[in-house]
Amino acid sequence: MRISVRLFARARDLAGADRLDVQLSEPATVGQLKEQMHEQCPPLGSLLPQLLVAVGTDYATDETPLDETADVACFPPVSGG
Amino acid sequence: MRISVRLFARARDLAGADRLDVQLSEPATVGQLKEQMHEQCPPLGSLLPQLLVAVGTDYATDETPLDETADVACFPPVSGG
Amino acid sequence: MVRLTHESIDFTALTEQVRSPQAGAVVLFLGTVREMTDGRRTVALDYEAYPEMAVAKMEELHAEAFARWPVTHAAIVHRLGHLELGDISVAVAVSCPHRTDAFEAGRFLIDRLKEVVPVWKQENWDDGTTEWVHPDGGLIAE
Amino acid sequence: MVRLTHESIDFTALTEQVRSPQAGAVVLFLGTVREMTDGRRTVALDYEAYPEMAVAKMEELHAEAFARWPVTHAAIVHRLGHLELGDISVAVAVSCPHRTDAFEAGRFLIDRLKEVVPVWKQENWDDGTTEWVHPDGGLIAE
Numbered sequence: 001m002r003i004s005v006r007l008f009a010r011a012r013d014l015a016g017a018d019r020l021d022v023q024l025s026e027p028a029t030v031g032q033l034k035e036q037m038h039e040q041c042p043p044l045g046s047l048l049p050q051l052l053v054a055v056g057t058d059y060a061t062d063e064t065p066l067d068e069t070a071d072v073a074c075f076p077p078v079s080g081g
Numbered sequence: 082m083r084i085s086v087r088l089f090a091r092a093r094d095l096a097g098a099d100r101l102d103v104q105l106s107e108p109a110t111v112g113q114l115k116e117q118m119h120e121q122c123p124p125l126g127s128l129l130p131q132l133l134v135a136v137g138t139d140y141a142t143d144e145t146p147l148d149e150t151a152d153v154a155c156f157p158p159v160s161g162g
Numbered sequence: 163m164v165r166l167t168h169e170s171i172d173f174t175a176l177t178e179q180v181r182s183p184q185a186g187a188v189v190l191f192l193g194t195v196r197e198m199t200d201g202r203r204t205v206a207l208d209y210e211a212y213p214e215m216a217v218a219k220m221e222e223l224h225a226e227a228f229a230r231w232p233v234t235h236a237a238i239v240h241r242l243g244h245l246e247l248g249d250i251s252v253a254v255a256v257s258c259p260h261r262t263d264a265f266e267a268g269r270f271l272i273d274r275l276k277e278v279v280p281v282w283k284q285e286n287w288d289d290g291t292t293e294w295v296h297p298d299g300g301l302i303a304e
Numbered sequence: 305m306v307r308l309t310h311e312s313i314d315f316t317a318l319t320e321q322v323r324s325p326q327a328g329a330v331v332l333f334l335g336t337v338r339e340m341t342d343g344r345r346t347v348a349l350d351y352e353a354y355p356e357m358a359v360a361k362m363e364e365l366h367a368e369a370f371a372r373w374p375v376t377h378a379a380i381v382h383r384l385g386h387l388e389l390g391d392i393s394v395a396v397a398v399s400c401p402h403r404t405d406a407f408e409a410g411r412f413l414i415d416r417l418k419e420v421v422p423v424w425k426q427e428n429w430d431d432g433t434t435e436w437v438h439p440d441g442g443l444i445a446e
Contacts, residue, residue: 008352054354057356057360075422079423080353081393
């Protein structure tokens with residue numbers, strides 16, 4: 001399946017794009033998505049240990065399963081306020 | 082000496098006046114003032130256990146000494162805010 | 163800045179007074195006239211003060227807040243006279259570099275104000291009676 | 305009420321929204337752009353959000369405040385875009401019958417907002433460099 005991951009803040013700056021399209025074999029988890037993102041986009045490596053993933057509007061863990069319809073976003077720890 | 086005590090809130094309502102002039106023999110303390118006020122103005126009795134006395138702009142205790150130049154005020158526990 | 167007033171409290175102006183590029187956090191507290199107290203309905207409150215001492219005590223609290231927290235600016239205003247439901251009786255505004263200090267200093271100022279500043283409020287109940295309020299929400303028996 | 309905006313935050317209107325005769329206490333928190341951070345001088349901040357998720361998380365926090373405290377009204381607004389020194393980046397307003405609850409609920413909302421709402425800020429230092437801010441005041445190494 002193909003997942004189009006939205007990128008924000010420093011994740012977007014490192015990738016140089018606000019989306020990253022990732023190909024994954026099913027079934028897939030967030031952990032596998034992150035590995036694949038790193039492979040496709042090595043500059044994200046420096047942020048990888050801190051990178052957060054949201055599926056829909058909820059924070060996901062590496063074990064969270066993904067399907068093709070999921071809205072997926074990746075970003076660094078939040079710093080609003 | 083004569084001390085003119087300012088009264089506020091329920092203390093003023095009970096006394097029916099915003100000042101009470103009290104005669105005290107010197108030296109005198111706030112404790113003696115309160116006794117004399119009660120004698121001169123029995124309606125203050127119901128408030129006496131809670132009655133606060135200020136000398137100048139500071140809270141006084143029963144032991145605080147008084148002199149003729151003191152600005153003295155009596156009032157119930159505060160309830161602002 | 164500390165002040166007693168018989169006019170409406172302008173909390174916008176008060177907040178603007180404490181804002182600063184040195185402060186990342188502003189906390190404003192407003193005390194407002196609440197309708198229900200322990201199941202009884204208030205229609206208005208009357209506030210009176212021993213004004214000279216009230217201002218002196220507010221100045222002391224203001225100075226103590228600066229001594230205890232890294233306060234950038236602080237302002238305290240208490241209104242006196244006849245207040246209707248929803249009116250602002252007291253306003254405390256504090257700015258600090260960081261929010262933990264601003265919350266603590268704001269909380270300190272309103273808590274201590276209610277303990278030591280000589281101001282008294284009288285309830286005007288909806289049955290037409292009036293009653294001086296005792297601290298801690300109790301009432302002084304008539 | 306929760307909202308993201310690119311306009312100046314009108315804290316007066318926000319505070320008026322939460323005032324009520326059912327509430328005796330209003331707490332307003334403002335986060336403002338501070339000049340100095342660990343000895344370095346900021347000239348501006350840029351905020352960005354993942355807007356759909358930010359609104360969803362703000363709604364969750366809003367509901368959680370009502371579940372945990374007797375909140376009368378609450379409002380949360382976060383500003384996005386380019387902010388100058390002293391500008392308001394975030395405002396939280398809470399009203400409750402009593403002040404302890406209003407302080408606790410206000411503190412909860414801003415603390416949790418900074419932990420879970422997907423908003424990021426970028427420092428514009430006075431030497432012309434920019435840097436994404438890491439939570440806890442640290443910076444993500446460039």
